[in-house]
Every structure is written in C-alpha cells, then in structure tokens.
Amino acid sequence: MIGYLNLILRLAIWFLLTANLSVANIIIGVSIALLLPGRPKTPGALKDWLRALGEVIVAIVQAYVEALEIIIRPHNHEDVVMERVKPQRTPGLIFLDIFLITFTPKTIVLKYHEDGWYEVHRVRRRND
Known part of the structure; x- marks a missing residue:
C-alpha cells in the first residue's frame, strides 16, 4: 500500500x-x-521529512541574515568545499538538501557526487 503523503x-x-x-x-x-x-x-x-521541514524554516531565516551580511560587509573570498550527504537520504531528501544549500545567498551546490558528497561553492569574508 502506498503512503498517505504519496497518495495525496x-x-x-x-x-x-x-x-x-x-x-x-x-x-x-x-x-x-x-x-x-x-x-x-x-x-x-516521515521523521526525516518533518526534520527537513524544520530545516526549511531555518534556511529561510538564514537566507535573510546572510543577505543582510553580504550587503553590510562585502564577502570577497570564495572557495569550493566538499560536504558529506547525510546518511540514508532518499532522492527526495537529497533534492531538498541541495535546494536548501542553494537557497542561502552564500552557498550553491555545483555538483552532487553519487558516492555521497556535495560540491559546494561558498563566498565568505577573508577572516571567517
């Protein structure tokens, strides 16, 4: 039987x-x-999706804070880092993770590696 969320x-x-x-x-x-x-x-x-919903709310607030930081104090240093995918993520949750990382103004996912890593470009201040 399919789940209720899937049926809806x-x-x-x-x-x-x-x-x-x-x-x-x-x-x-x-x-x-x-x-x-x-x-x-x-x-x-379901527990993972509810946790992801909480992460979405946090990401919205974080996006506003980061946008103000970039306006007030320019960020002129950039780097590319590898971030580990959380264990046992479904494809939908991986998509949501990529969306949340890209939603914030200081970071964007460049590539998702099938072996469980995100390639993330981020901007930051030199002293961060």
Whole structure:
C-alpha cells in the first residue's frame, strides 16, 4: 500500500492536471493513484521529512541574515568545499538538501557526487 503523503501528492497532481472535481473524475483519480506502482516505504521517512521541514524554516531565516551580511560587509573570498550527504537520504531528501544549500545567498551546490558528497561553492569574508 502506498503512503498517505504519496497518495495525496498523486491526487493533487491529478486534480491540477484535469481541473475537474466531478465525482467521476475523483473516482478515476483515486483509482489511478492507487494503481500506480510505488517505491518501498522506508520506516524513518516521515521523521526525516518533518526534520527537513524544520530545516526549511531555518534556511529561510538564514537566507535573510546572510543577505543582510553580504550587503553590510562585502564577502570577497570564495572557495569550493566538499560536504558529506547525510546518511540514508532518499532522492527526495537529497533534492531538498541541495535546494536548501542553494537557497542561502552564500552557498550553491555545483555538483552532487553519487558516492555521497556535495560540491559546494561558498563566498565568505577573508577572516571567517
């Protein structure tokens, strides 16, 4: 059986594509959402997604702080570092990690290495 979040996502995509909330379309959408094959569920996936949601909130605040820092004190030194991917990340969580790193003004992911590393470009002040 597919997870509730996956079912809701599939139905939301179906209703956005069809733009029709008739009874027949709802039945067709639920049938298709249940019949489409799903990935095997991982037991800690929901906990990881909730933790990732908290990281998104922190990243939004961090983005504003970093933008103000760049405006007030120019950052003229840059480097490329390798950061380790957190263990046992699903492809969706890896995408979210890359998005969060790139969302902040001082960092951007240049490349994701399949062996579990992000190549990250960052700007900083010389004395940081």
